[in-house]
Amino acid sequence: MRIISVxxxxxxxxxxxxxxxxxxxxxxxxxxxxxxxxIKSGSAVDLRDSSSVKSKLLKQYGEWRKTPYRMGGMSxxxxxxxxxxxxxxxxxxxxxxxxxxDSQVKIGRKVARNNLRVGDLVFFQTSLFYNHVGIYLxxxxxxxxxxxxGVIISSLNEKYxxxxxxxxxxxxx
Numbered sequence: 001m002r003i004i005s006v007x008x009x010x011x012x013x014x015x016x017x018x019x020x021x022x023x024x025x026x027x028x029x030x031x032x033x034x035x036x037x038x039i040k041s042g043s044a045v046d047l048r049d050s051s052s053v054k055s056k057l058l059k060q061y062g063e064w065r066k067t068p069y070r071m072g073g074m075s076x077x078x079x080x081x082x083x084x085x086x087x088x089x090x091x092x093x094x095x096x097x098x099x100x101x102d103s104q105v106k107i108g109r110k111v112a113r114n115n116l117r118v119g120d121l122v123f124f125q126t127s128l129f130y131n132h133v134g135i136y137l138x139x140x141x142x143x144x145x146x147x148x149x150g151v152i153i154s155s156l157n158e159k160y161x162x163x164x165x166x167x168x169x170x171x172x173x
Contacts, residue, residue: 036098036106038171044094047171050118050138056092057119057135061143064088064151081133084145085121088135093119095171101131108171113156116168122156124164131166 045052070078074087082101089095098104105123116122116136124132134144140156154161 036103038089038107039096041094041096045092047093047095047119048117053093053119054137057088057137057143060088060092061151061153066149067145067151069145069147069150079145079151081145084151085133085135088143089171097171101133104133105131105167105169108169111168111170113165113168117170119171121169121171123166123168124161125166126164132164136168 045056047053064076064079064084067076067084068078069080071080072083073079074083079087082099082104085104086097086099089097097107101123104121108121111117111120116138118136118138120136122134122136122142124134126132132144134142134154136142137153141153142156142161143151143153145151146154156162156165
């Protein structure tokens, strides 16, 4: 039996990366139970101002467009769906939200699909084991990190996304 040796401080980094890979666009089976809080910064955007939120989201899209998908990724070299949502809320909207899909689906409050507002989180059950998350842009469009095309805008009306749609959450702050 061979044991992999990871020196000193690199061990912590190794474990952190491993944990991110395991929990990125996380495994399914979990349902929202308790609310998890979003932390608002002093410069946070008013999430009720759809025009301002959409402008910030489109700016983020322009900066991250076609960034490749990478499970556990958190940079322009590669990002996963929940990492992209986390980065977008923090850098563009002024909110720190949880990193994983399993935790993101617990923030805010549930919103009916026919009542979506720009900035709402939209969730999909893409397989028995994985969930996916994006940010609603209005007009049935959402921004997300696709496993096949990287950071893109898709339509909730596309057959695949219609079939996989699970739930939506609104951060009310």
